[in-house]
Amino acid sequence: MSAAYWFAYRGMVVKQLRRFLRTWVQTLLPSVVTAGLFLVVLGELVGREVRALDGVSYTEFLAPGLIMLAVVTNAYNNVTLSFFGAKLQRHIEELLVAPLPAWLIVAGFVTGGVLRGLLVGLLVAALALPLTGLELRHPGATAGMALLAALLFAFAGLINGVFARSFDHTSVIATFVLTPLIYLGGLFYPVGRLAEPWQTLSLANPMHYIIEGFRHGLLGTSAIAWPATFAVLAVVTAGTGAAAWALVARGVRVKP
Amino acid sequence: MSTPAITMEQLAKRYAGGCVGLDGVDLEVAAGGFFGLLGPNGAGKTTLIGLLSSLVRLDRGRIRVFGHDLARDPVAAKALIGLVPQEVNFNSFEPVGEIVAGQAAYYGLSPRRARRRTRAVLELLGLTDRARQTAWGLSGGFKRRLMIARALVHEPRLLVLDEPTAGVDVEARHGLWALLRRLNGEGITVLLTTHYLEEAEQLCDHLAFIDGGRVIARGATGELLRGLDHDTLVLDLAADCHSAPALGDVAARRVDTRTLEVDVPRGQPLNALFTELSRQGVQVTSLRNKSNRLEQLFFQRVYGDEREVRA
Numbered sequence: 001m002s003a004a005y006w007f008a009y010r011g012m013v014v015k016q017l018r019r020f021l022r023t024w025v026q027t028l029l030p031s032v033v034t035a036g037l038f039l040v041v042l043g044e045l046v047g048r049e050v051r052a053l054d055g056v057s058y059t060e061f062l063a064p065g066l067i068m069l070a071v072v073t074n075a076y077n078n079v080t081l082s083f084f085g086a087k088l089q090r091h092i093e094e095l096l097v098a099p100l101p102a103w104l105i106v107a108g109f110v111t112g113g114v115l116r117g118l119l120v121g122l123l124v125a126a127l128a129l130p131l132t133g134l135e136l137r138h139p140g141a142t143a144g145m146a147l148l149a150a151l152l153f154a155f156a157g158l159i160n161g162v163f164a165r166s167f168d169h170t171s172v173i174a175t176f177v178l179t180p181l182i183y184l185g186g187l188f189y190p191v192g193r194l195a196e197p198w199q200t201l202s203l204a205n206p207m208h209y210i211i212e213g214f215r216h217g218l219l220g221t222s223a224i225a226w227p228a229t230f231a232v233l234a235v236v237t238a239g240t241g242a243a244a245w246a247l248v249a250r251g252v253r254v255k256p
Numbered sequence: 257m258s259t260p261a262i263t264m265e266q267l268a269k270r271y272a273g274g275c276v277g278l279d280g281v282d283l284e285v286a287a288g289g290f291f292g293l294l295g296p297n298g299a300g301k302t303t304l305i306g307l308l309s310s311l312v313r314l315d316r317g318r319i320r321v322f323g324h325d326l327a328r329d330p331v332a333a334k335a336l337i338g339l340v341p342q343e344v345n346f347n348s349f350e351p352v353g354e355i356v357a358g359q360a361a362y363y364g365l366s367p368r369r370a371r372r373r374t375r376a377v378l379e380l381l382g383l384t385d386r387a388r389q390t391a392w393g394l395s396g397g398f399k400r401r402l403m404i405a406r407a408l409v410h411e412p413r414l415l416v417l418d419e420p421t422a423g424v425d426v427e428a429r430h431g432l433w434a435l436l437r438r439l440n441g442e443g444i445t446v447l448l449t450t451h452y453l454e455e456a457e458q459l460c461d462h463l464a465f466i467d468g469g470r471v472i473a474r475g476a477t478g479e480l481l482r483g484l485d486h487d488t489l490v491l492d493l494a495a496d497c498h499s500a501p502a503l504g505d506v507a508a509r510r511v512d513t514r515t516l517e518v519d520v521p522r523g524q525p526l527n528a529l530f531t532e533l534s535r536q537g538v539q540v541t542s543l544r545n546k547s548n549r550l551e552q553l554f555f556q557r558v559y560g561d562e563r564e565v566r567a
Contacts, residue, residue: 004364011361011370018354090345094406097309098362099334255313256271256306 008100009108016112020078027078028120031070035124038066039131042188053190054221063128064215065187068149070124072210075117075150076157076178079109080170083161092254102249106158106241113154114147121146134218141226142217148233149210153178155240162247162254181207209233259323261287261414261445262308267317269303269469277303277312279469285447285462287322287413290440292460292477293449296558300469301449302342305418308447309339322413335363338412340403342419346391353378353387356406363410370409377405380435397428404435414445421452433459453554457481465557473557480553488546491516494539501536503529517546 001009020027043059050058086092095105128134136142156173164170185191185207194202202208210233212224248254262285269277278300285291293301306312308319310330319326324333346355353374360370378384381401386394391402400420407415417436421429429452436459440446450456456463457477464474473480496513506529507519516538520529533540 002364003366007364007366007370008362010367011358014361015350015354015358086347089347090343091347093311093341093345094359094362096311097334097337097339098359099331099364100362101331251313255311 005100005104008098009104009111012095012105012108013111013115016078016082016108017115019082020112020116027074027116028123031074031120032123032127035066035070036127038062039128043131054219056219056221057132059132060134060219061190061215062188063125063132063134064218065182065185065211067121067124067128067218068146068211068214069182069187071117071121071146071150072153072182072207073117073174073178074120075113076153076160077170077174078116079113079154079157080161080164080174082112083109083158084164084167084170087161087164087254096251096254103245106155106245106248109158109161110151110154110241110244113157114150117150117154118146121150136218137220138217140217141230142214144230145210145213145217145233148230148237149214152233152237152240155237155244158244159240159247162244162252165253181205182211185211187211206236258287260320261285261289261322262291262447263318263320264304264308265318267304267307267319268315269307269312270315276300276469278307281317281466281469281471283464283471283474285445287445288440288443290436290446290459290461291448292456292463293447293466294453294456294463294554295449295466299466301466302418303469304466305339305341305416305447305449308416309337309341310334311341335410336413338407338410338415340400340407340415340417340420342422344399344403346402346406348390348392350391351388352383352391352394352402355391355402356409359406360409365410373409373411377408380408381405397424400424400428400432404432408439412444414447415439416447418449419451420448421450421455429455465554467558483553486519486521489518489520489543490546491518491533491540492542494541497538501533501538503532 039059039062043057043062047058047062052058053061083092086095095108125134160170160173184202185205186202191199191202191208209224209229213226213229213233215221216224216226262283264281264283267278267281267283271277281300281304283304293304295301303312307314308321308326310326314327319333321333321336324336326333350358356377357370357374360373361367365373374387375384378387381404383398383401383405386398391399394402400423404417404420407417415436421432424432433455436446436448446459448456448460460477462475463477463480465472490511493514493516497510497516498513500508500510500516502508503518505521505524509517511517518529520526530540
């Protein structure tokens with residue numbers, strides 16, 4: 001990367017960081033509070049009635065899914081809203097007139113989403129730690145899975161931001177697609193214990209593999225083949241990134 | 257001969273729904289020049305600026321900026337342009353200084369140089385005291401200044417302004433004219449679109465009239481103005497006049513009982529006109545030009561003479 005591109009990338013990332021740190025009550029806090037409530041209500045209160053799952057307590061079982069929920073929803077929402085906001089206020093034009101290639105514009109937005117996703121994930125993990133006594137079994141796998149998931153959903157959020165024409169459009173996918181997929185992807189229960197056809201249907205849910213992959217990294221237990229999951233996730237992330245780049249390069253919904 | 261600042265060849269743009277933005281525009285702007293683009297609403301001025309600044313997708317044609325092809329070498333071409341758009345297009349929730357410094361970063365300036373240039377352009381535009389203020393709270397005139405500061409922060413060789421003085425008060429407008437003259441004097445090429453024809457006449461050394469997506473006239477401002485065939489004068493009368501007097505070559509119209517309009521062919525002395533008016537007992541107390549000469553030329557080129565007479 002040339003020095004000029006590095007300075008431009010740095011400038012974009014600094015703006016993204018300032019944006020979500022300045023409004024931390026709206027951007028960082030809600031996911032931490034939600035995860036805390038789930039851990040206390042479901043983990044501590046309901047969890048007492050639940051036997052150990054895959055060899056860990058219910059609170060421990062919940063924690064990886066809640067962390068991943070925070071990572072992917074924050075990465076997604078940050079990019080969707082910042083790109084849509086830039087379109088709405090027209091300051092996306094600051095980037096379009098500047099001597100920046102499309103990949104660099106994508107990198108700036110996506111880095112902002114990834115940083116917010118990982119930061120909120122860390123905050124949720126910090127909250128879960130005293131409640132669950134989590135041990136980081138595979139640090140590399142945990143970090144890799146979190147980073148890939150954040151990247152994938154940041155790219156997906158950018159695609160959502162490109163096509164969004166109103167604030168409604170920025171929340172539809174997150175509310176009606178992303179959140180149900182995460183909730184039904186084995187966050188609260190082991191998919192293997194479901195009866196048919198729900199088990200087969202759950203296995204078709206991509207979020208199941210992301211949650212299980214992350215659970216493997218944190219707890220050392222997993223219902224899936226972890227290396228294959230990581231490889232598939234990397235390929236899907238690359239494909240989503242290429243689609244996001246193509247949309248920005250063509251100026252879809254941005255340039256008449 | 258130096259490389260032109262802008263070369264446009266056969267630019268064409270049609271929007272979704274079939275609306276023609278531009279239809280085969282050829283234009284050249286000399287390096288160091290002050291070029292004005294005039295035309296009625298919807299003529300294609302903003303489309304042309306949008307194509308030049310990469311905010312609109314080009315259907316056909318070629319644009320070169322100081323010899324750099326905008327399609328083939330966009331990074332080199334875009335680095336030379338500073339754009340002041342017609343509408344506000346910054347993040348209103350950011351402080352003024354951050355908006356300008358952010359744009360400096362996008363143009364590849366190092367953090368140290370970005371800080372130095374930001375300070376310099378904020379000072380130049382009288383925004384230093386407002387550097388920490390959120391842009392949302394700025395008045396219309398200061399928002400315009402902010403966009404000019406942002407456009408200048410990377411030291412462009414070509415400054416493109418789309419109706420920069422629209423909605424700006426007279427004092428601020430004259431301040432901006434002085435700034436633009438100064439920047440042009442320092443070697444920055446200026447391309448300006450405006451509805452204020454006085455502004456174009458005062459500032460621009462070359463003009464192009466655009467209408468219906470086509471350039472209908474272009475040339476040096478002085479040469480274009482010399483093409484006017486008459487001046488319209490408004491005469492205030494000392495006494496009531498109930499019909500327009502017959503004045504030979506000079507067409508006369510009665511506006512009201514105490515006001516006449518006369519079209520004086522260019523080059524014709526006014527002495528004969530006043531002699532004839534005196535002979536007919538018409539006493540003139542004062543006179544003025546009906547419109548500035550460029551406005552007259554604008555109506556002549558865009559609408560034809562009749563519209564100018566009706567106006």
